[in-house]
Amino acid sequence: xxxxxxxxxxxxxVFVCAVVVIATSIIMINGDDDKIKNKNDELWNTxxxxxxxxxxxxxxxxxxxxxxxxxxxVSTTESQVGKYADIDGDGTVDGIIFADLMIGGSGTWNDHDxxxxxxxxxxxxxxxxxxxxxxxxVSQESYTNKLGGTAEVLTPIGTGEDRFYIMSxxxxxxxxYDWYNAARGxxxxxxxxxxxxxxxxxxxxxxxxxxxxxxxxxxxxxxxxWGRIKTQANKGWFVPSRxxxxxxxxxxxxxxxxxxxxxxxxxxWSSSQCNSTHAYLMDxxxxxxxxxxxxxxxxxxxxxxx
Numbered sequence: 001x002x003x004x005x006x007x008x009x010x011x012x013x014v015f016v017c018a019v020v021v022i023a024t025s026i027i028m029i030n031g032d033d034d035k036i037k038n039k040n041d042e043l044w045n046t047x048x049x050x051x052x053x054x055x056x057x058x059x060x061x062x063x064x065x066x067x068x069x070x071x072x073x074v075s076t077t078e079s080q081v082g083k084y085a086d087i088d089g090d091g092t093v094d095g096i097i098f099a100d101l102m103i104g105g106s107g108t109w110n111d112h113d114x115x116x117x118x119x120x121x122x123x124x125x126x127x128x129x130x131x132x133x134x135x136x137x138v139s140q141e142s143y144t145n146k147l148g149g150t151a152e153v154l155t156p157i158g159t160g161e162d163r164f165y166i167m168s169x170x171x172x173x174x175x176x177y178d179w180y181n182a183a184r185g186x187x188x189x190x191x192x193x194x195x196x197x198x199x200x201x202x203x204x205x206x207x208x209x210x211x212x213x214x215x216x217x218x219x220x221x222x223x224x225x226w227g228r229i230k231t232q233a234n235k236g237w238f239v240p241s242r243x244x245x246x247x248x249x250x251x252x253x254x255x256x257x258x259x260x261x262x263x264x265x266x267x268x269w270s271s272s273q274c275n276s277t278h279a280y281l282m283d284x285x286x287x288x289x290x291x292x293x294x295x296x297x298x299x300x301x302x303x304x305x306x
Contacts, residue, residue, distance in 0.1 A: 240303045244303060245268060
């Protein structure tokens with residue numbers, strides 16, 4: 001078997017260190033047992049670090065240089081939007097990437113400005129950036145779904161900040177549900193309770209589940225979305241904010257002309273309140289951000305980060 005010079009040197013270093021451990025143990029065999037154990041532990045830790053199996057400072061699992069089978073890591077300077085995500089490496093594709101925080105971005109998804117209503121003309125979005133993140137590798141070379149076509153599947157490795165926002169490949173509820181049926185006219189804290197901004201969907205969802213459980217806006221109803229998504233929310237999924245929904249549509253090129261062919265429904269609730277009676281939704285039938293009474297029905301598709 002051929003070895004590179006670097007690999008050969010590593011083998012030599014590991015062998016020498018192992019010899020040192022054995023020799024040290026023999027020399028100290030009549031000494032104090034605890035001292036011998038401590039010395040051996042130190043030497044074996046040195047071997048692990050030299051062999052690349054230590055922490056982030058030694059090039060180990062916290063700072064990987066490749067995937068588990070030698071796959072190259074994904075570029076940190078090229079957008080990965082449109083690729084798919086396998087969050088835990090189990091081979092199941094969990095969603096599609098619609099925002100890459102190492103790249104950021106902004107845009108406007110078909111502003112709706114037919115009136116002066118405070119709930120209209122809200123198709124703009126801004127995706128923030130981060131300076132570093134965990135690493136990712138291509139776990140599947142090719143996966144096909146009608147939402148994004150054929151693309152690679154990415155899986156995370158190592159530690160660090162989440163880099164990507166992904167949207168589920170399927171609706172998370174089998175039919176339409178109310179936002180919060182009894183809340184219409186009762187959401188007097190709408191301006192501070194939730195946010196329309198990108199990155200706030202997870203907080204919004206936690207806030208609304210808490211309010212729904214406490215009956216803060218009125219009695220619970222089995223048709224309310226917040227009681228229906230609690231299990232998924234406990235696993236890190238959330239109802240996207242208004243800007244997260246518009247980024248999803250804008251970054252993936254979703255329009256009123258093609259949404260149906262991508263397996264999407266006509267309208268989706270966001271987790272952002274507009275006023276005391278309405279919440280924002282993404283209206284794909286008309287191709288713009290709209291709003292509706294919280295006692296009316298809409299579809300839900302959850303997002304998460306990884």
